[in-house]
Amino acid sequence: MRTTPYALAIVAAVALATTAARRTEAQTPRPVRLTVRLAQDSIPSGSRAPIVRSEHLLGDGRWLSALRSGLPVRLHYTVEVWRSRGGWFDAFARQAEWDVVLRHEPLLDQYTVLTLVGERGQERRYATVDALTAALAFAYQVSVQPAEAGRYYYTASLEISTLSDSDLDELQRFLEGDLGDAAEDDNGVGGAVGRGATRFLLRLAGLPSLRLEVRSLSFQVR
Amino acid sequence: MRLTIGGLLLLLALPPLLRAQDSIIVIDPTLPPGDSAVVRAGPAPDVVADLLAFYNDSSTTRMQGDVSFPAGSEFTGRLALFRGSLRLAGRVRGDLVVINATLYLLPGADIQGDVLVVGGRMIRSPGVRHAGRQRVVWDAAPVLRSAAGTLVLRERRRPLGELATARTSFQTGRVRTTLLLATGGTYNRIEGLPIVFGPGFELRPSRASVARLELRGILRTAGEGARLSSDFGYGARAELRWPVAGIAGRFSSEVVPFEDQPLADSENGWSAFLLQRDYRDYFERRGGGGSAWVYPTPSLRLEVSLQRDQERSLRATDPWSLLRNSDRWRRNPLSDDGHYFTTGVSLDLDTRNDRDVPSAGWLLRARYEHSTSDDVAPVALPQTVRPPTPIGGGYQFDRLTLDLRRYSRLTQSVRLNTRLRADGWIGGDRLPVQRRISLGGPDLLPGYSFRSFTCAPRGFSDPARPALCDRSIVAQVEVRTRLSLNLGYRPRDRVSGAPGRFIGLEEADLVLLGDAGKAWLAGDGPGQVPVNRIPSFSEWNVDVGVGLDAGQIGAYLAKSLSEGEPVRFLVRLQRRF
Numbered sequence: 001m002r003t004t005p006y007a008l009a010i011v012a013a014v015a016l017a018t019t020a021a022r023r024t025e026a027q028t029p030r031p032v033r034l035t036v037r038l039a040q041d042s043i044p045s046g047s048r049a050p051i052v053r054s055e056h057l058l059g060d061g062r063w064l065s066a067l068r069s070g071l072p073v074r075l076h077y078t079v080e081v082w083r084s085r086g087g088w089f090d091a092f093a094r095q096a097e098w099d100v101v102l103r104h105e106p107l108l109d110q111y112t113v114l115t116l117v118g119e120r121g122q123e124r125r126y127a128t129v130d131a132l133t134a135a136l137a138f139a140y141q142v143s144v145q146p147a148e149a150g151r152y153y154y155t156a157s158l159e160i161s162t163l164s165d166s167d168l169d170e171l172q173r174f175l176e177g178d179l180g181d182a183a184e185d186d187n188g189v190g191g192a193v194g195r196g197a198t199r200f201l202l203r204l205a206g207l208p209s210l211r212l213e214v215r216s217l218s219f220q221v222r
Numbered sequence: 223m224r225l226t227i228g229g230l231l232l233l234l235a236l237p238p239l240l241r242a243q244d245s246i247i248v249i250d251p252t253l254p255p256g257d258s259a260v261v262r263a264g265p266a267p268d269v270v271a272d273l274l275a276f277y278n279d280s281s282t283t284r285m286q287g288d289v290s291f292p293a294g295s296e297f298t299g300r301l302a303l304f305r306g307s308l309r310l311a312g313r314v315r316g317d318l319v320v321i322n323a324t325l326y327l328l329p330g331a332d333i334q335g336d337v338l339v340v341g342g343r344m345i346r347s348p349g350v351r352h353a354g355r356q357r358v359v360w361d362a363a364p365v366l367r368s369a370a371g372t373l374v375l376r377e378r379r380r381p382l383g384e385l386a387t388a389r390t391s392f393q394t395g396r397v398r399t400t401l402l403l404a405t406g407g408t409y410n411r412i413e414g415l416p417i418v419f420g421p422g423f424e425l426r427p428s429r430a431s432v433a434r435l436e437l438r439g440i441l442r443t444a445g446e447g448a449r450l451s452s453d454f455g456y457g458a459r460a461e462l463r464w465p466v467a468g469i470a471g472r473f474s475s476e477v478v479p480f481e482d483q484p485l486a487d488s489e490n491g492w493s494a495f496l497l498q499r500d501y502r503d504y505f506e507r508r509g510g511g512g513s514a515w516v517y518p519t520p521s522l523r524l525e526v527s528l529q530r531d532q533e534r535s536l537r538a539t540d541p542w543s544l545l546r547n548s549d550r551w552r553r554n555p556l557s558d559d560g561h562y563f564t565t566g567v568s569l570d571l572d573t574r575n576d577r578d579v580p581s582a583g584w585l586l587r588a589r590y591e592h593s594t595s596d597d598v599a600p601v602a603l604p605q606t607v608r609p610p611t612p613i614g615g616g617y618q619f620d621r622l623t624l625d626l627r628r629y630s631r632l633t634q635s636v637r638l639n640t641r642l643r644a645d646g647w648i649g650g651d652r653l654p655v656q657r658r659i660s661l662g663g664p665d666l667l668p669g670y671s672f673r674s675f676t677c678a679p680r681g682f683s684d685p686a687r688p689a690l691c692d693r694s695i696v697a698q699v700e701v702r703t704r705l706s707l708n709l710g711y712r713p714r715d716r717v718s719g720a721p722g723r724f725i726g727l728e729e730a731d732l733v734l735l736g737d738a739g740k741a742w743l744a745g746d747g748p749g750q751v752p753v754n755r756i757p758s759f760s761e762w763n764v765d766v767g768v769g770l771d772a773g774q775i776g777a778y779l780a781k782s783l784s785e786g787e788p789v790r791f792l793v794r795l796q797r798r799f
Binding site: 092111117134137138139143 | 247250323630704729
């Protein structure tokens with residue numbers, strides 16, 4: 001087989017380009033990713049639970065930057081159960097949602113992870129970014145498996161945002177043990193103008209927010 | 223390894239060398255709630271005691287920050303590191319404790335002793351030798367370094383400071399007291415920016431019940447001026463609430479709007495503050511009332527209420543606005559002053575999957591109210607708008623408000639939202655001015671200008687442009703889909719060149735909208751619709767539009783179909799519905 005100088009040059013150029021591309025890829029932060037998969041089939045009916053995981057959450061630096069700027073970051077997870085209906089729009093069956101609120105305490109240089117499910121929550125602290133990253137890589141298995149026969153799938157969404165003033169207010173009330181419906185005060189004290197102003201400024205200030213949504217494979221419940 | 227979170231949240235301590243990839247948190251919404259609202263987890267007390275004893279022992283060598291032990295180095299004795307990282311490639315003969323830091327065991331590292339890492343990870347390379355016990359706890363150790371160089375337990379601070387309002391709470395016996403200073407309501411041409419202040423008291427008679435008493439003073443930054451009392455309002459509210467029911471009473475003097483449209487509270491406040499455009503009208507309500515409610519199911523709320531209030535007209539004042547400050551505010555219409563006794567029944571059904579950004583479910587809000595007054599002083603209105611109102615007793619009317627919304631998802635990315643809203647008189651004498659209705663404006667019919675349809679007869683002139691209709695009905699539909707916009711830029715870090723925070727809007731909903739509605743006077747006169755009829759759809763006013771909704775801000779273009787009005791550009795600071 002004869003190899004021409006042109007062919008060698010092309011191979012070399014491709015090799016260089018590939019190497020450069022790999023270097024660029026290594027330097028480029030990986031985007032946040034949300035995945036949802038089905039737990040192993042362990043129920044006779046075939047119903048399977050969703051397992052949700054977010055990846056590379058602190059990889060691109062903006063959320064870490066927001067945290068270190070003193071802004072709490074909220075991860076709002078939602079899992080919806082949908083029933084497939086051939087030839088017609090799918091039917092929403094039920095959902096589960098939970099929140100994870102991240103905060104950085106600059107005096108201690110620690111990160112607080114507050115996981116909220118309904119009216120319950122749990123707070124943990126991490127002293128290093130490594131530990132925080134590892135903790136955020138937990139997968140969530142959600143017990144929302146459908147029981148009725150049919151073909152189903154799950155959609156999972158993750159909404160990442162910096163906490164707004166009302167969120168902070170509501171979170172504060174929650175942490176203080178007030179389990180009342182904070183929404184009933186929406187139009188009362190607290191100030192709609194002030195609340196709107198803060199949301200508006202938070203939005204325009206370029207503070208990060210992100211929404212991801214994925215869909216699982218379908219499965220059959222017998 | 224599995225961690226369980228549900229109505230009850232249980233996170234178990236992480237075992238040594240637990241890898242994140244192996245960890246699953248189980249979310250079970252069906253579990254019953256537990257006793258404690260927030261569980262604050264952390265290292266076990268015996269672990270914290272061990273590390274304190276080890277670190278504070280006078281024979282321990284203490285280090286802080288980022289430390290490296292290169293290959294070939296050797297340390298003998300008790301070694302502790304607080305905050306930072308320890309990169310170990312050499313030999314340690316003795317116990318090692320790493321606190322709120324990361325321990326890197328590099329190839330060639332050799333530890334002959336116990337290892338305890340608290341508040342960080344241990345990252346172990348191949349080729350590491352370790353003879354001894356190993357414990358790793360990711361949770362941060364609640365310790366601080368004292369001036370003497372030893373570690374002490376840190377007092378737990380409150381999780382968040384008071385950031386949204388000036389509010390402080392303290393406990394006295396079984397009563398929790400909260401003092402509040404905040405803005406209340408929204409900016410408007412009657413009050414300016416109302417300031418709310420006062421104490422609130424909370425008592426929990428049992429685990430399932432809460433009793434609250436709130437006493438509020440209201441300072442109006444733009445009062446009428448002539449009367450000192452016009453600069454102040456007040457409110458007192460007491461309630462006893464259980465998970466499925468509650469009762470409440472109120473006693474107040476406050477400024478309330480005639481209609482709850484064409485903009486939401488916050489948007490109307492911004493419009494007034496920035497542009498001197500206040501799209502609402504107001505009256506003063508002074509009196510008291512009570513209500514009782516029950517939740518037969520978590521999504522259904524039924525309420526009955528009784529209230530007796532004195533309602534009186536208010537004059538627009540001249541609060542400051544950022545733009546057009548030299549313009550004059552629109553006059554505030556007169557209301558039918560008097561004492562009103564109102565009985566109401568409300569039904570709220572909410573099966574939406576999300577309160578802020580729903581994509582599935584129903585929302586129904588319905589309210590029927592019957593009001594009477596024996597001393598009403600009606601505003602003079604044309605006979606075609608309202609027959610003479612009985613004065614001196616016996617004035618009574620019935621009103622029904624209905625707002626039905628359906629949120630549905632056609633595909634994973636396309637959503638269809640629909641709404642039907644009806645409001646107005648259904649029986650008795652005709653409505654007082656402060657209960658009357660109009661259409662036109664950003665919320666319900668954005669293709670039409672503010673109060674395009676007030677039912678004012680030809681020749682009737684009032685600079686306040688009061689709403690005079692008896693009834694209205696509006697149907698709205700919108701289709702939404704998510705778009706990637708990337709409107710903005712991402713500056714690069716000056717030193718590293720890495721892409722920084724994106725400034726602008728990355729994503730938004732593309733919204734296609736259509737609205738149709740009609741507001742009318744009920745009766746048999748010319749231009750009126752018979753009492754038992756709804757206008758045929760061909761008589762409704764229709765508009766269509768398109769917009770981009772980025773969450774806290776949205777921009778829309780809307781155009782009426784049934785009238786020759788121009789294309790209107792709107793900015794909304796929240797979802798349409």
